[in-house]
Amino acid sequence: MKRIIFATTCLILSSSSFANEPVSTSFWSDKAIGGIDVTSYQLAQDQGNRDIQQGNKKYTVKWKEADWHFASQQSADKFAAKPEAYQPKYNGFCANALSLGEGLIATDGQVWEFFDNQLHLFFAEKGRKRWLEGDWKAYQQQADLAWQQALQ
Numbered sequence: 001m002k003r004i005i006f007a008t009t010c011l012i013l014s015s016s017s018f019a020n021e022p023v024s025t026s027f028w029s030d031k032a033i034g035g036i037d038v039t040s041y042q043l044a045q046d047q048g049n050r051d052i053q054q055g056n057k058k059y060t061v062k063w064k065e066a067d068w069h070f071a072s073q074q075s076a077d078k079f080a081a082k083p084e085a086y087q088p089k090y091n092g093f094c095a096n097a098l099s100l101g102e103g104l105i106a107t108d109g110q111v112w113e114f115f116d117n118q119l120h121l122f123f124a125e126k127g128r129k130r131w132l133e134g135d136w137k138a139y140q141q142q143a144d145l146a147w148q149q150a151l152q
Contacts, residue, residue, distance in 0.1 A: 020064055020065055021064055021091055021151060022091060022093070022104060022150070023064045023065065023066035023091040023092060024088075024090075024091060024092030024093045024094075024104075024106040024107050024121070025066050025067075025106065026106070026108075027106075029067070030065065030066050030067045031057075031066070031067050031069060032063075032066040032067060032068045032069070032091075032092060033068075033088065033092040033107060033108065033109035033121060034107070034108030034109040034110065035054060035055045035057075035069040035109070036052055036053070036054060036055060036069075036108075036109035036110070037052070037053040037054065037055040037069065037070045037071040037072075037075050038068060038070075038079060038086045038087065038088065038109075038119075039070065039075040039078050039079055039086050040052045040053040040071065040075070041086075041088075041112055041114075041119050042086070042119075045114050052109070052110075052112070053071040053075075054069075054071065055068070055069025055070045055071055055075075056069060056070070056071060057069055059071070059072060059073055059075065059076040060076070061076050061079055061080045061083070063079075063080075063083050064083075064091065068083075086119075087119075088112075088118075088119040088120065088121045089115075089118050089119060089120045089121075089140075089143075090104075090120075090121075090143065090147050092106075092107055092109065092121050093105060093106060093107065093121070093147075094106075094107050094121065094122050094123040094127060095120040095121065095122060095127070095131065095139070095140070095143050096122050096123065096124075096126075096127025096128070096130055096131060096139070096143075097123060097127070098142070098143035098146040098147055098150075099131075099139040099140070099142040099143040099146070100142075101142075101146060103146070103150065104150055105123050106123075107121040107122060107123050109121060111123070111124060111125055111127070111128050112128070113128050113131065113132065115131065115136050115140065116140075120140075
């Protein structure tokens with residue numbers, strides 16, 4: 001009887017861990033996407049550069065059970081008001097890995113690109129280049145399917 005209760009409890013806990021969408025966090029903490037200020041990607045894109053900002057734990061917003069760090073209180077407030085406008089596609093997991101069926105591979109936020117006005121993060125530059133040089137729309141469809149499967 002104890003084994004049945006234990007197994008049932010484990011099953012409930014494992015299924016509830018994906019009840020909320022997972023976020024790409026560091027192995028040792030709940031810090032999202034390497035602590036990069038997620039609002040800085042859009043600014044870099046608008047300015048035509050790749051200069052993103054490292055966040056500071058002093059300006060942290062807890063969202064989707066992860067700690068999102070920001071470079072300033074203003075950035076933190078902007079995110080807190082509308083996090084969906086700034087969140088990366090697949091909550092920061094590698095878009096390329098998902099498109100290749102490799103599962104949820106965490107990123108550190110350093111390799112990024114906007115596709116269809118949405119931020120995508122990559123584990124490595126090779127994946128970003130694959131999307132830039134290939135059929136990113138087809139890759140995104142594959143990644144979308146893999147993401148939905150990961151959430152089930």
